[in-house]
Amino acid sequence: MIRVLVPLAFEDAQPGLIAEVHTVRGETMGTTWQVKWVHESRQPVDEAFIRRAIEAELCLVVDQMSTWKKDSVLSSFNEAAPSSLVSIPDALADVLEASFWLADVSGGAFNPAAGAVVNLWGFGPAPRYTDSGFYPPDVDEVQHAMQRTNWESLGFNRVGKQLFQPGGVWLDLSAIAKGYAVDRVAQKMIDMGFCHVMVEVGGEFRGHGMRPGGLPWWLELEVPPCVPGSTVALVNHLALHGVAVATSGDYRRVYVHDGLYCCHSVDPRTGQPITNGVASVSVVHKYCMWADGWATALMVLGVGQGIVLAERHGIAALFVERLPEGGLKETMTLAMRNMAQ
Ligand code: AMP
Ligand code: MG
Numbered sequence: 444m445i446r447v448l449v450p451l452a453f454e455d456a457q458p459g460l461i462a463e464v465h466t467v468r469g470e471t472m473g474t475t476w477q478v479k480w481v482h483e484s485r486q487p488v489d490e491a492f493i494r495r496a497i498e499a500e501l502c503l504v505v506d507q508m509s510t511w512k513k514d515s516v517l518s519s520f521n522e523a524a525p526s527s528l529v530s531i532p533d534a535l536a537d538v539l540e541a542s543f544w545l546a547d548v549s550g551g552a553f554n555p556a557a558g559a560v561v562n563l564w565g566f567g568p569a570p571r572y573t574d575s576g577f578y579p580p581d582v583d584e585v586q587h588a589m590q591r592t593n594w595e596s597l598g599f600n601r602v603g604k605q606l607f608q609p610g611g612v613w614l615d616l617s618a619i620a621k622g623y624a625v626d627r628v629a630q631k632m633i634d635m636g637f638c639h640v641m642v643e644v645g646g647e648f649r650g651h652g653m654r655p656g657g658l659p660w661w662l663e664l665e666v667p668p669c670v671p672g673s674t675v676a677l678v679n680h681l682a683l684h685g686v687a688v689a690t691s692g693d694y695r696r697v698y699v700h701d702g703l704y705c706c707h708s709v710d711p712r713t714g715q716p717i718t719n720g721v722a723s724v725s726v727v728h729k730y731c732m733w734a735d736g737w738a739t740a741l742m743v744l745g746v747g748q749g750i751v752l753a754e755r756h757g758i759a760a761l762f763v764e765r766l767p768e769g770g771l772k773e774t775m776t777l778a779m780r781n782m783a784q
Contacts, residue, residue, distance in 0.1 A: 444677050444678070445677070445678050445679075445680055446677045446678070446679050446680070446783055446784070447679075447680050447682070447783070447784040448664075448679055448680065448681040448682065448727070448779070448782040448783055448784070449659075449682045449684075449782055449784055450682060450684050450685055450686045450727075450782060451781060451782065452685060453684070453685075454638070454651060454652055454684060454685045456638040456639065456651075456652045457657075458481055458483070458639055458652065458653055458654070458655050458656070458657060459481075459483035459655075461483065461485060462481045462482065462483045462639075462655040463481070463482055463655065464479055464480070464481055464482075464654060464655065465479065465480055465481075465482050465488055465490060465493075466478070466479045467490055467493060467494045467497065469494070469497075469498065469501075471498075471501045471505065471624070471644065472501075472504075472505060472509065472511075472620070472621060472624070472644065472645060473511065473645075474621075474644065474645030474646075475643075475644075475645065476497075476501065476624075476628075476642075476643060476644045476645070477642075477643050478493075478497055478628060478632065478640065478641070478642050478643075479640065479641045479660070480493075480632055480637040480639060480640040480641075481637070481639035481640070481652065481653075481654065481655055482637075483639075493632075493635070496631055496635060497628050497631065497632075500624065500627040500628050500631050501624055501627075501628065501644075503534060503627070504534065504620055504623060504624040504627065507532055507534050507535040508534075508535055508538060508616045508620040508623075509620075510558065510567060510568050510613075510614070510615055510616075510617070511568045516529075516531065516532060516535055517535065517614055517616060520606060520608055520614060521558065521608075521612070521613045521614060523608040524608070524610070525608065525609060525610025525611070526607075526608070526609065526610065527607075527608050528605045528606070528607055528608075529605065529606050529607075529608055530604060530605055531599075531604045531605060531606050532604070533604070534623070534627070536601060536604050537623070538616055538619060538620060538623050538732065539555065539599055539606070539614075539616075540599070540601055541619065541732060541733065541736060542555035542594075542616065542619055542736065543555070543594060543597075543599055545619075545736045545737070545740050546594045548752065548756070549740040549743070549744060549752065550712070551594075551711055551712050552710065552711070552712065552740050552743040552744045552748075553618065553736060553739055553740035553743065554592055554594055554711035555594060555614055555615065555616055555618075555619070556591075556592050556593065556594040556597065556612050556613070556614055556615075557592045557615060557709060557711040558592075558612075558613030558614055558615035559588040559589075559591040559592060559611070559612070559613045560585065560588045560589060560592055560709055560711060560714050561615050561617075561707075561709050562588075562613065562615075563579075563580040563584055563585065563588050564579060564580065564705060564707075564709055564716055565577050565579065565698070565705075566696060566707040566709070567613075567615065572696075572698050572705070573698075579700045579703075579705065585714040585715070586714070588714065589711070589714045591611045591612050591613065592612070592711050593609075593612070596609045596612065597609070597612065618691075618735065618736060618739035619732055619735050619736040619739070620735075621644045621645050621647050621689075621731075621735055622644075622647045622687070622689050622730075622731035622732040622733070622734055622735025622736065623731070623732040623735070624644050625642050625643070625644050625647050625648065625649045625687060625731035625732075625735075626649065626687070626730050626731045626732050628642045628644070629642045629649045629651065629687075629731070633651065638651060638652045639651065639652030639653055639654065640652065641660040641683055642731075646665065646689075646690060647687070647688070647689040647690075647731050647734065647735050648662055648683055648687060648688050648689075648731070649683065649686070649687035649688075649730075649731045650662070650682075650683025650684060650685075650686070650687075651683075651684070651685055652684070653684065659682035659683060659684045660682070660683040660684070661680050661681070661682060661683070662680070662681045662683050662688065663678060663679070663680055663681075664678075664679040664680075664681060664688070664690065664725050664761070665690050665692065665723065665725070666678065666763075666771075667692055667693070667694050667722035667723045667763055667765075667771060668694055669722070669765065669769060669770065669771050677773065679725075679761065681727065681782075685729070686727050686728065686729060687727070687728055687729065687730060687731035687733075687734045688725055688726065688727045688728075688731075688734055689725070689726055689728075689731060689734035689735040689737075689738045690723055690724065690725040690726075690738060691708060691723060691724050691738040691739045691741075691742040692706075692722065692723040692742075693706040693708065693717065693721065693722050693723065693742075693765075694706070694722065694723075695707065703716075703718075704716070704718070708739065708742045708743055709743075710743050711743075717742065717743055717745070719743075719744075719745030719746075720745070720746075720764050720765050721741075721742055721745055721746060721749075721762060721763070721764055721765075722763045722764060722765045722771060723742070723762075723763045724738045724741040724742045724749070724760055724761070724762050724763070725738065725760070725761045726738040726741065726753075726758060726759065726760045726761075727759040727760075727778075727779065727782065728758070728759065737753070737758055737760065738760075740752075741753055741758075741760055741762065746762050746764055746774055749762065750762070750774060750776060753776045754776055754777060757777075757778050758776060758778060759776060759778035759779040759781075759782060760775070760776045760778075760779055761773060761774075761775050761776075761779050762774045762775075
C-alpha cells in the first residue's frame, strides 16, 4: 500500500508551458549527487555552467567539512595541537552551530565531536571496518576515546569564528554535512533563477516547485531491508515541494562482530553502535541540514526518547523499528501524520 506525504504549504511558482527537465550528476563525499531542474526559457541551457556552479558548492563543503580530505579545515582542526584556537570559515561555522545545538538538545545522542569513537568502530576515514586486519575496539579503548568526545570543551565562538582544540578532539560532521551540501546546491539553483528543482546528495533530498505538467517531484522513501516474507512497512511517497528529507538507517554501513551487529550510528553516550532496534528514521524539514542532523539524532535516541524530543520541537519524523519476529513497525510524529494522506 502506498501512503502519500504532502507538505501543508504550497509554493507559488507555476511551471511554464515550454519546459523540459534537465539532469546533471556526479560524485562527491564518497557518494553520488544529482540535480534536476525545469528549464523554462527558450534560451538553450548551459549545462556545463550549471554543473560548475553546483560543483563549486560541493567543493566548498568538502574543503571545509570533510574528515577524508587531509587538508580540509575540519581535518586541520582535528590535527591541531592541544590548546590551540582554529579559525572557522562561515559555512563550517553554520554547520557547527547547528551541530552543537543538536548535541545540547539531544543530550549528546548527536555529537559532532564523537569522531574518536566513530573511528574506533571503523566508520571514520581509517582504519575502515572493511580493511583487512580491522578489529573492533575493546572496552578500554572505547573508554579512552570517549574522553575525547566532549563537544562542550570546544568553546565555539560564533562571533569570533574560532574553535578551541583542547587536544585530541576529533570532529566528524558526516551526519549533517551532506544535508548542508544539499541546501547550498538548492539555494544556488534558486539564486540562478530555477524555481523547479530537485537536489540529491547520497540519499538526502530537497525539492522546490514542480515538474512540467504540475506534478511534484515525488520521492519514494527508503524502506529498510527486513527478513524475506515478513511484513513490509508501507511505501511512503513524499511530495518534495518546498521541503527536504533525510534518512538514517542501520543497514547502510554495517558488519557483525562476535554476534554484535555494528552499524555506523554510534551512541556517543555509551561509545557503542546503537542496539535500540530502530531500522531507520526519515525526517522532513524545510532545510536538509536539519533533516539530516535530526535523522541521526533520532536514530540514536530510539523511538522512546526520540519521539518525545521530536514532538517537543515539532519535527516531522517517521521511525521504522525492527520487530523481534522480523517485521517492521512504523511510528510517526504528529507533524509527519499531518502530511499523510
Ligand atoms: P547519517 O547517515 O546521517 O546518520 O550519518 C552517519 C555518520 O555520522 C556516521 O558514518 C558517522 O560518521 C557519524 N555519526 C555516527 N554516530 C553519530 C552520532 N551519534 N552523532 C553524530 N555523528 C555520528
Ligand atoms: Mg544524518
